[in-house]
Amino acid sequence: MDELYRDFILDHYRSPRNSGTLENPDATFEDDNPLCGDRIRMDLRIQDGVVSDVRFKGRGCAISQASASLLTEAVKGRALSEVAAIGKDEVLGNVGISISPARLKCALLGLKVLKQALAVKYEPSTEEKAYPDGTPS
Amino acid sequence: MSLLTAPPQPSLSAADVARIREDFPILAERPHGLPLVFLDSAASSQKPVQVIDSMDDYYRRYHANIHRGVYHISELATEAYDDARAKVAAFIGAPSADECIYVRNATEGLNLVAYSWGRQHVGPGDTIVLTEMEHHSNLVPWQILAKERQARLRFVRVTPEGLLDLDDLDSLLEGAKVFAFTAVSNTLGTVNPVEHLVERAHAAGAIAVVDACQAVPRMPVDVRRWKCDFMAFSAHKMLGPTGIGILWGRSDLLQGMPPFNSGGGMINVVHLESSTYASPPARFEAGTPAIAEAVGLGAAVDYLQAVGMERIHRYEMELAAGALAQLTQESGVTVYGPHMAARTGVISLTVGDIHAHDLATILDSAGICVRAGHHCNQPLMEKLGVPATTRASFYLYNTPSEVDALMAGIRRAKALFKIS
Ligand SMILES: Cc1ncc(COP(=O)(O)O)c(C=O)c1O
Numbered sequence: 001m002d003e004l005y006r007d008f009i010l011d012h013y014r015s016p017r018n019s020g021t022l023e024n025p026d027a028t029f030e031d032d033n034p035l036c037g038d039r040i041r042m043d044l045r046i047q048d049g050v051v052s053d054v055r056f057k058g059r060g061c062a063i064s065q066a067s068a069s070l071l072t073e074a075v076k077g078r079a080l081s082e083v084a085a086i087g088k089d090e091v092l093g094n095v096g097i098s099i100s101p102a103r104l105k106c107a108l109l110g111l112k113v114l115k116q117a118l119a120v121k122y123e124p125s126t127e128e129k130a131y132p133d134g135t136p137s
Numbered sequence: 138m139s140l141l142t143a144p145p146q147p148s149l150s151a152a153d154v155a156r157i158r159e160d161f162p163i164l165a166e167r168p169h170g171l172p173l174v175f176l177d178s179a180a181s182s183q184k185p186v187q188v189i190d191s192m193d194d195y196y197r198r199y200h201a202n203i204h205r206g207v208y209h210i211s212e213l214a215t216e217a218y219d220d221a222r223a224k225v226a227a228f229i230g231a232p233s234a235d236e237c238i239y240v241r242n243a244t245e246g247l248n249l250v251a252y253s254w255g256r257q258h259v260g261p262g263d264t265i266v267l268t269e270m271e272h273h274s275n276l277v278p279w280q281i282l283a284k285e286r287q288a289r290l291r292f293v294r295v296t297p298e299g300l301l302d303l304d305d306l307d308s309l310l311e312g313a314k315v316f317a318f319t320a321v322s323n324t325l326g327t328v329n330p331v332e333h334l335v336e337r338a339h340a341a342g343a344i345a346v347v348d349a350c351q352a353v354p355r356m357p358v359d360v361r362r363w364k365c366d367f368m369a370f371s372a373h374k375m376l377g378p379t380g381i382g383i384l385w386g387r388s389d390l391l392q393g394m395p396p397f398n399s400g401g402g403m404i405n406v407v408h409l410e411s412s413t414y415a416s417p418p419a420r421f422e423a424g425t426p427a428i429a430e431a432v433g434l435g436a437a438v439d440y441l442q443a444v445g446m447e448r449i450h451r452y453e454m455e456l457a458a459g460a461l462a463q464l465t466q467e468s469g470v471t472v473y474g475p476h477m478a479a480r481t482g483v484i485s486l487t488v489g490d491i492h493a494h495d496l497a498t499i500l501d502s503a504g505i506c507v508r509a510g511h512h513c514n515q516p517l518m519e520k521l522g523v524p525a526t527t528r529a530s531f532y533l534y535n536t537p538s539e540v541d542a543l544m545a546g547i548r549r550a551k552a553l554f555k556i557s
Contacts, residue, residue, distance in 0.1 A: 004498070005553045014490070037511055037524045038494075059524055061492035062554075103498065 004097050005062065012066035017073055020055045029117035033109050038064040042072075042113045051075050051083055056113075061106050063099065068110030070094045075114065084118060086111065148451035149444070149533065157444065158534050160185040171504030174539045179323055179351060179483045179530035180508050181373045184437075188376055191436035192429045202425055204402065218428050221435030222418070228438045229368070230359035231385055238384045238391070238418040239426055243350045244274040246369030246384030247317070249397045249421060250346055251278035254367075255315070257395065261287040264313040266343065268293040268301055268329075269520060270322045273513040275348040279317060293318070295520055299325040299474040306334075310341035318345075320352035324512040324528065325474030326457070326483035328356075335365045344390070350374060355453055355481055355532070357446040360385055372430065377437035381430035384421070391417035398423040449533045453482035456531040460484060460540045467547065469556045473521055482531035485512070488547055489556035493525035499550040500527075505542060 022028075025043035032039040038060025045053035054072045058065055074094055075083045091111045092099060099107045149157070158164050161183050166173045175183060201211040203218050219234070226234040240246040255278075259265065265279050269292050283290050291309050294302040299322070310316060316338035320331050331347060338345040344366040352358050354375035360368055367390070371382040386394075396403055396414055400423040405413040414420045441449065458477050461484065464470050469489040474480055488496055493509035500507050508528045511518045518524060529543055551557070 005495070010554060037518075039524075061494040063495070100498075103494070106494065 004099075006097060009062055009066045009095070009097065012069040013062040016056070016065055016069040018055050018069070018076065019057065021057055022053060022055050025055075027117040027120065029113050029120055031109070031113045031116060033060070033064070033105050038106055038109055040064065040068050040109050040113045042068070042110070042117050044075075044114075044117055046080065049080050051078055051080065056110065058110075060109070061103075063095075063103055064106040064109045067091060067095050067107045068113075071110045071114060080118070083114070086114075147448065148455055149448055151536075153444075153448075154452070154534065154536055157185075158536075160187065160440075161534055162186055162189070164534060168504050169502060174503075174505040174542050176529040176531065176535065176539065176543060177506045177508050178354075178532035178535075179374070179528065181379070182354060182376050182532055183534065184378070184433075185376055185440050187440050188378065188433045188436045192378060192433040195429050195432045200429070203428055214428055217435070218426070218431045221431040221438075224435045224438045225383055226385075228442065229353065229383075229385060230361045232361065233388060235416070235418055236385055236388050236391060238386065238421045239431060240369070240382045240384050240421075241380060241427070242373070242382040243348060243369040243371040244382075246367075246382055247275050247346070247348060248278045249384055250317075250367050250369070250386070251282045253394045253397045253421075254344075254390065255279075255282040256286070257393075259283075259286045259288050259314050263288040264291055264311075265289070266291045266293065266309055266313045266316045266338075268318045269295040270299075270301070270325065270327065270514065270517050271317070271319055272323055272348065272350070273515070274350075275317055275319060275346075276516075279315075288314075295325075295517065298476075299327050300479060301327075301329055301334075303330075303333075306337050307341065310337055310343060313338070313341055313343040316341075316343045316345050317348070319348040319350070320358075321350075321355070321481055321483070322474070322514075322517075323351050323483060324485050324514045324517055324526070326480040326485070326530075327475050328352075328479055328481055331363050331365070335363055339364070351481070351483065354441075356450040366390055372434040372437060375437055376440055378427075378430045378433040381427045381434050383434075386417070388417065391421075394420075396420050396423065400424050402426075444533060450481075452533060453531050456535055456537065456540060457482035457484060459537055460529065460531070460543065463540065463544050464547075467544065469551055470547065473523075473526060483528065484530070485526040485528045487523055487526055488550055489554060491550055491554050491556070493527045495554075496527045496547075496550050499553060500543070500546040503542065503546045503549065505539075505546050507543075 022043035026046040027044040030041035040058035042056045054076050056068050163183050199210040199213040201214045203215040222237050223234045226237050296302050335345040347365045347368040349368045349370045353370040366387050368385045373379040403415050403420050403423040464472050471487045473485040497509035510525050
């Protein structure tokens with residue numbers, strides 16, 4: 001437990017980095033973890049194939065918020081191709097603590113939102129592909 | 138009958154509780170090598186060996202489908218299934234066992250009322266009254282009915298203290314067809330004045346549907362005293378198995394209702410083009426029912442009655458009062474819900490800026506099981522202004538030392554999060 005709630009996790013929870021929103025972001029997505037009510041929105045500024053700025057806003061447990069905060073630090077200034085390659089292992093590696101299966105969803109919510117933001121921006125989602133004239137009502 | 142009122146029944150003694158605990162095999166489990174402190178009975182209670190054995194015995198000795206068999210073990214199964222119904226009826230003061238319909242859980246019972254009674258009686262412009270403290274199971278079925286029938290939903294507000302705001306109850310109920318409400322809040326522990334609410338519903342010409350999920354397990358309940366029209370509850374919260382619950386309904390109402398599910402077991406005569414339906418309760422029990430679960434529910438009722446609901450209620454109130462006294466003294470802790478006189482052993486709280494899931498994780502590492510989240514009460518959470526709370530709930534097998542363990546866990550969480 002002492003391990004799970006290490007000082008730097010609490011620090012990112014209480015003072016999240018890159019917190020807030022961007023005006024007219026190039027990519028944005030918001031999602032929640034319906035089980036817990038954790039919620040994260042991520043805004044990205046993309047210039048010349050690089051994530052030049054990123055902001056996130058959310059509420060939820062220390063694990064989900066700290067993990068999202070750490071993730072924003074990891075993507076800022078990186079090429080889109082690299083960001084697209086970020087996976088679960090890198091995120092958990094940054095968090096640096098062992099996460100029980102019950103809390104994995106919390107730790108990975110930020111990554112899920114980031115991936116969705118990029119997917120919505122750069123590739124039509126499956127739904128969009130299936131219904132080119134708009135989603136069915 | 139004596140004119141003297143009976144002396145108040147005592148609560149459970151420490152020795153009683155020690156004996157009760159012996160009946161619950163799971164309490165000997167040691168998660169993370171620590172004693173199991175189970176404080177989540179409001180979500181689902183643990184099961185005594187009497188319930189587990191009754192179901193085991195059924196499967197080992199007399200499992201067969203009911204009603205249609207003419208052989209011995211099918212008769213035994215049919216008898217056990219019907220006996221359990223009679224036990225439940227006596228337990229809740231139902232005038233007749235035929236008024237007790239086996240359903241899968243309270244949620245299904247409430248859906249049955251909303252679909253079967255609701256579709257027949259609620260039309261465009263009609264009003265359905267609910268409260269702001271309803272579990273999603275007593276909210277969503279009415280939303281669907283209202284949408285389908287172009288009816289209106291109105292809500293009795295919850296006060297900041299966590300009580301129903303009854304000031305404008307009569308005007309809310311004016312012209313209403315249904316008033317559906319919970320007897321006890323699963324989030325705040327609030328005990329609602331059921332008799333009064335039923336009386337006002339009837340005065341307005343509405344039927345009263347009571348969600349008794351949190352009441353039947355923890356206090357004496359008598360539908361004749363409440364005078365409600367329908368009441369739903371789940372077996373798994375009252376020492377019984379999952380997969381079965383009861384919808385009790387006034388027989389004249391049930392007689393007039395169309396089936397909910399249909400198929401085998403609920404018919405009288407079937408032709409290719411049409412059928413006639415069986416009388417209640419069979420009309421509402423299509424298909425092979427949860428027979429083992431009915432047997433288990435019967436055993437759970439036996440167990441609760443042997444201990445005594447009044448004693449269980451008093452004991453749980455003692456535990457809750459002890460917990461509240463400590464929690465309200467603890468800095469950084471916020472307790473939601475009303476004062477002790479209007480509540481029961483379900484306590485929702487937050488600690489500083491610790492998210493409910495973090496608190497629950499820290500408590501779990503000390504072997505303490507609590508629930509964290511919105512408790513299927515999202516509108517109420519919005520009202521309280523918190524995304525989630527941590528909920529501890531007490532039952533007959535909990536002890537004062539488990540309350541102390543909870544407090545120690547909360548202090549540990551405060552230390553980890555550096556909250557003074
Ligand atoms: C007040 C209340 N109503 C309804 C329910 C739903 O019960 P079930 O999930 O057993 O149908 C619950 C259980 O969480 C409850 O506490």
